Amino acid sequence: MPNTLYDALFRPHEASGAAFLSLKDGRDISYAEFLRLAARFAHALSASGITPGDRVALQAKKSPEALAVYAACVAAGAVFLPLNTAYTPAEVEYFVTDAGARLLICDGAARAVLAPVAEKAGTALLTLDADGTGTLADLARSQPETFTPAARGPHDLAAFLYTSGTTGRSKGAMLSHDNLLSNAEALVDAWRFTGEDVLLHALPIFHTHGLFVATNVMLLAGGSMIFLPGLDMDDLVANMPRATSMMGVPTFYTRLLADPRLDRALTAHMRLFVSGSAPLLAETHREFEARTGKRILERYGMTETNMNTSNPYDGERRAGTVGLPLPGVDLRIADAETGAPVARGDVGIIEVKGRNVFKGYWNMPEKTAQEFRPDGFFITGDLATMDADGYVAIVGRAKDLIISGGYNIYPKEIELVLDEQPGVAESAVIGVPHPDLGEAVVGVVVAKAGAKPEEAALIAGIAGRLARFKQPRRIFVADELPRNTMGKVQKNVLRERYKGSFG
Numbered sequence: 001m002p003n004t005l006y007d008a009l010f011r012p013h014e015a016s017g018a019a020f021l022s023l024k025d026g027r028d029i030s031y032a033e034f035l036r037l038a039a040r041f042a043h044a045l046s047a048s049g050i051t052p053g054d055r056v057a058l059q060a061k062k063s064p065e066a067l068a069v070y071a072a073c074v075a076a077g078a079v080f081l082p083l084n085t086a087y088t089p090a091e092v093e094y095f096v097t098d099a100g101a102r103l104l105i106c107d108g109a110a111r112a113v114l115a116p117v118a119e120k121a122g123t124a125l126l127t128l129d130a131d132g133t134g135t136l137a138d139l140a141r142s143q144p145e146t147f148t149p150a151a152r153g154p155h156d157l158a159a160f161l162y163t164s165g166t167t168g169r170s171k172g173a174m175l176s177h178d179n180l181l182s183n184a185e186a187l188v189d190a191w192r193f194t195g196e197d198v199l200l201h202a203l204p205i206f207h208t209h210g211l212f213v214a215t216n217v218m219l220l221a222g223g224s225m226i227f228l229p230g231l232d233m234d235d236l237v238a239n240m241p242r243a244t245s246m247m248g249v250p251t252f253y254t255r256l257l258a259d260p261r262l263d264r265a266l267t268a269h270m271r272l273f274v275s276g277s278a279p280l281l282a283e284t285h286r287e288f289e290a291r292t293g294k295r296i297l298e299r300y301g302m303t304e305t306n307m308n309t310s311n312p313y314d315g316e317r318r319a320g321t322v323g324l325p326l327p328g329v330d331l332r333i334a335d336a337e338t339g340a341p342v343a344r345g346d347v348g349i350i351e352v353k354g355r356n357v358f359k360g361y362w363n364m365p366e367k368t369a370q371e372f373r374p375d376g377f378f379i380t381g382d383l384a385t386m387d388a389d390g391y392v393a394i395v396g397r398a399k400d401l402i403i404s405g406g407y408n409i410y411p412k413e414i415e416l417v418l419d420e421q422p423g424v425a426e427s428a429v430i431g432v433p434h435p436d437l438g439e440a441v442v443g444v445v446v447a448k449a450g451a452k453p454e455e456a457a458l459i460a461g462i463a464g465r466l467a468r469f470k471q472p473r474r475i476f477v478a479d480e481l482p483r484n485t486m487g488k489v490q491k492n493v494l495r496e497r498y499k500g501s502f503g
């Protein structure tokens with residue numbers, strides 16, 4: 001039966017003995033082997049009662065098996081819901097409940113804490129450990145190695161990716177088969193990926209960057225991935241000589257630059273370094289070129305839109321810009337109030353329209369409507385200019401958002417939790433420059449009359465509530481928060497005050 005994503009990304013490789021994944025331990029997994037595993041997993045999903053359209057949540061360490069759950073969901077017609085491994089049980093409960101997930105697959109070590117969560121949400125629970133074992137594998141073991149994919153058309157949903165919001169409540173971005181496929185096609189073409197490519201993959205696989213940009217592109221091109229568990233400089237250095245390409249967030253590049261082993265010889269075999277998810281400093285771009293002779297290709301995207309712009313492969317890659325709109329992406333720089341395009345060179349909000357743009361936020365029709373213009377353009381909330389040649393430069397954000405090491409963190413979500421802490425009257429959360437993560441989270445709290453909240457106690461108090469990466473690295477107690485005449489907290493004043501917190 002036709003299944004848009006399966007037919008494009010997986011079916012062509014069913015009989016291929018070529019390597020798809022090369023693991024840290026030296027083991028290679030061929031395309032055919034991977035797809036046999038995915039077929040068994042797809043049968044296991046069906047055996048667990050999953051039918052097309054059902055949501056399947058996964059919170060598991062990066063492994064070939066975790067990636068095979070994605071393939072299995074596509075084949076079974078399920079909606080894949082990957083979750084950051086750093087999320088606390090309270091956060092997982094929100095996502096699983098909000099999405100109405102039928103099944104949650106988690107690490108065996110998390111089973112005890114997540115069992116009550118799953119039970120409360122009416123969700124079945126299976127386990128998948130980093131070594132591929134667990135109750136999912138047990139269920140899949142005796143299943144057939146071929147699976148007839150469920151019929152899925154271009155507009156059927158393939159994935160929900162949760163993104164936080166300015167209200168502090170996460171929203172499930174609904175991505176269709178066509179959203180994902182059209183973007184993978186555009187990127188394979190724009191970045192010249194072929195079956196000869198070997199991608200150094202050190203990103204997590206629960207976000208757009210590592211899952212859709214990296215993995216879908218390699219599947220479509222038929223190349224292979226050196227599939228590393230995370231970012232480790234020794235692994236990158238050991239594997240770079242046999243890779244052709246890498247995709248990373250800016251922290252990948254600043255850490256490489258801090259490593260004396262980065263030089264022309266190490267990168268000689270690499271044809272492409274891509275950066276995205278957060279701003280790459282022009283200085284990093286230049287230093288990387290000086291050390292390696294390679295110009296990093298910076299691109300820009302969002303969970304809701306996949307990739308929107310990219311610097312050119314052949315043309316000039318301009319430091320400090322995110323390049324030109326990708327083919328098929330309609331992009332305008334618009335006035336925040338009216339949505340009317342601003343004059344060339346002026347600052348406005350990036351708005352986009354195209355096959356890449358998501359179907360809306362799950363169960364939030366009003367929120368979805370607010371984020372789109374009547375003519376169908378999606379309002380990204382990123383402030384930018386476009387120069388005479390069409391290059392887009394992101395100059396700020398209209399949304400209150402912190403990007404730390406490529407992870408998006410919405411201050412509101414943290415402020416709500418800080419405000420509940422004993423002795424806290426009110427709080428403001430900001431991002432300040434950090435040499436490794438780009439931005440780091442800082443909290444500023446005002447004490448209730450007579451109270452003396454302490455940093456360590458506040459950090460301990462929020463620990464179980466928020467994933468570690470969202471927790472402020474520092475919390476300062478201030479006499480009051482600076483406010484403008486409208487009573488709005490002036491975060492720019494706080495950012496200026498605390499900008500030197502991390503050297």
Ligand code: MCA
Nearest residue numbers: 207208209231251276277301302303404405406407468469
């Ligand atoms: C880990 N920690 C962090 C972060 N990562 N804190 C703040 N921000 C982070 N990004 C914390 C851990 O909780 C831990 O805290 C300590 O730092 C060390 O953790 P570790 O796991 O060793 O860190 P790491 O392996 O060095 O990870 C840093 C990283 C990683 C490599 C930058 O965060 C990463 O892979 N980021 C990429 C995220 C990504 O894929 N973004 C794409 C989103 P403690 O020691 O105190 O317990 S998709 C997207 O944005 C759009 C669509 C796009 O355009 O791509």
Ligand code: AMP
Nearest residue numbers: 276277278279299300301302303394408
């Ligand atoms: P997310 O919601 O996690 O998908 O993150 C999307 C946001 O990351 C965008 O709205 C931008 O603010 C930011 N972003 C992604 N790529 C870049 C980039 N190359 N430069 C600056 N910001 C970026």
